[in-house]
Amino acid sequence: MHKFAGMLLPAFCVLAVASNAEAQEAVIKIGHVAPMSGGQAHLGKDNEAGAKLAIEDLNKAGITIGGKKAKFVLVSEDDGADPRQGTAVAQKLVDAKVVGVVGHLNSGTSIPASKIYYDAGIPQISPSSTAPKYTQQGFNTTFRVVANDSQLGARLGQYAVSQLKAKKVAVIDDRTAYGQGVADEFSKAAKAAGAAIVATQFTTDKATEFSAILTAVKSAAPDVVFYGGMDAQAGPLLRQMKQLGINAKLMGGDGICTEGLVNLAGDGMADGQVICAEAGGVTGEEEKGMEAFRADFKKRTGGEVQLYAPYVYDAVMVLADSIKKAGSAEPDRYLPYLAKADYKGVTGRISFDSKGDIKNGSLTLYSYKAGKRERIAVVK
Template identity: 65%
Template sequence: MNKHAVFVVALSVAGAASAQEVIKIAHVGAITGPVSYFGKDTENGARLAIEALNARTVAIGGKKVRFELVPEDDAGEPRQATTVAQKLVDAKVNGVVGHQTSGTTIPASRIYHTAGIPQISHSSTSPKYTQQGFNTTFRVVANDTQLGSALGRYAVKGMNARRVAVIDDRTAYGQGLATEFGKALLAQGGSVVAREFTTDKSTDFNAILTKIKAAKPDLVFFGGMNAVAGPMLRQMKQLGMNTRMMGGDGICSDEIAKLSGGAMADDQVVCAEAGGVEPSGKAGMDAFRAAYKKRFGIDVQINAPYAYDAVMVLADAMVRAGSSAPAQYLPQVAKSRYKGVTGPVAFDKFGDIRDGTLTLYTFKGGHRTLLAVTK
């Protein structure tokens, strides 16, 4: 073969490589700020999925494609979330995994809907997210109605708590969860003996805790995140309150023990994760956790496997549609029947996951301990 022929072959190979379609899937979470450990966790989960897809060489519409993760940080701030969403729309991403909190996911969802880009949240639980009438919004975890109901039932039946003080951090997530919990508590015959509010950036809770202490509750329910719950537990101890605390997935990682400064007693906190695998899926989840630790050198916090499945659901829909164009594959997302690490992923008419599982935990020695998986 002469030099000219070699040059032509090289050009054709380079042309083929450059013609390979790059599919951009964005992940948005709070990579900075007080809940950055959640955002980094889910970004890692999404990255692991992207790497797995590229390792197996996926073809869409008969052509091999390469997936690329587009990571963005909204710092858990609604205003920043909308700025990031518009940036991703302008970048013409093919799909979005995120956002992380309900307060950021809901305002961003309108922007993705206007652009027709499918969005799957791996952790947002407010029912409002999927009740906006948008055909682009999906989630792979149970919502607050399901979560609050399970916690309300367990508070009364599992913990024998009848008198409950309820606090929320005024975010869409915290307020929504506390409201749903309160409904379920009353339905089970319990009562709310104190109703207090704080913010997701507060550090001093003495005033509200003093009021709550006077009400003598069996349990304190907190709708919010670890960054507030940890210091709150420390101040409860300082006030001589040995009262148990309950909350959702926002307080359901080992981070709460660190943030409490060692004030959290064994079995004092009960929380629920919007998700969790039943016994039949344990081997798959264990394998995922091992792969995650091998790749990143740390343990899964909470939602990394849901971010992983969200990426895989988008890719699966593209393969079935034979296209990565959002308008072409969006209908296939709605029809998903995907067997994920977290279990079967299928959506109802609103975009909520069908038959979503919930996992109840407590903490022993500062580490999360399984209580039960339920629906």
């Protein structure tokens, strides 16, 4: 028996043992930002859940970086979908010495925050920011794993005319970088395809009352109403469209294309009335991986995927894969590996062009029937 058996070790010995254990571990902090409060909190929490699952899976994998076992830690912040709050938490993450950031959810917060990350040399991957400007600022630290609004808005505008046979279209947006951007792209494509834009109205991303703008829209008798914004507004918008007797189709981007839209709209949504597009999508063999992820997500979190969680999961995994290949979590060391990533994720193959946009980004068109979101098609 060791002569110290049964004896209390001196405090300095305990500290020495703890310090030695820590020395064998490489702590890698990854930041995550989304609106965890306010009207978009359900989407923010969905994103955070995806990030947490990725961190758990990475730590289970027992990855070694630079001869040390990697311990990945998620540092999560709430930007409230507010640009000022977004830049404040971005600086907070820089000060916390995160080595990379997954977020923000909204283009309106991702764009101003991206300058802070760029100045600090920290890579940022957004799982959901689709405004073209986000990757057009010349920052080599900025990436996204979804298609942008130029692709998404244009596809919806073409669909409105070619498939829905819309001749008159009304456009409403929430004046955010995302909402205005996707609405502008939709309008350009719809006009180019032959539709007339008969009404243009604006609201905010905090509004819940739309009677005034919908009354103006009704007088224009549109076939389609396009809303550039999020589901927290699209739900009440649908209810008030029904109250005013507006029977037009409602179209929108990924911001409204959520599982939660059904509850937010209440009895305001008729079967097939909503046509929306999600920036992403898989087909063929890749569908099995997405289905497995959704089942695993529900088992581990107790809830359904709302929208972006799979993209958040993949964004964390792409960061970690680049760190592993570089053999270092130092941003300047692994950034070149991230820029030339070729990663097979839950959401499909992930690689980036020179701006940081995903190559060959896909889109999924959806509608809703009997209270369920149904896929129409996946397009490239």
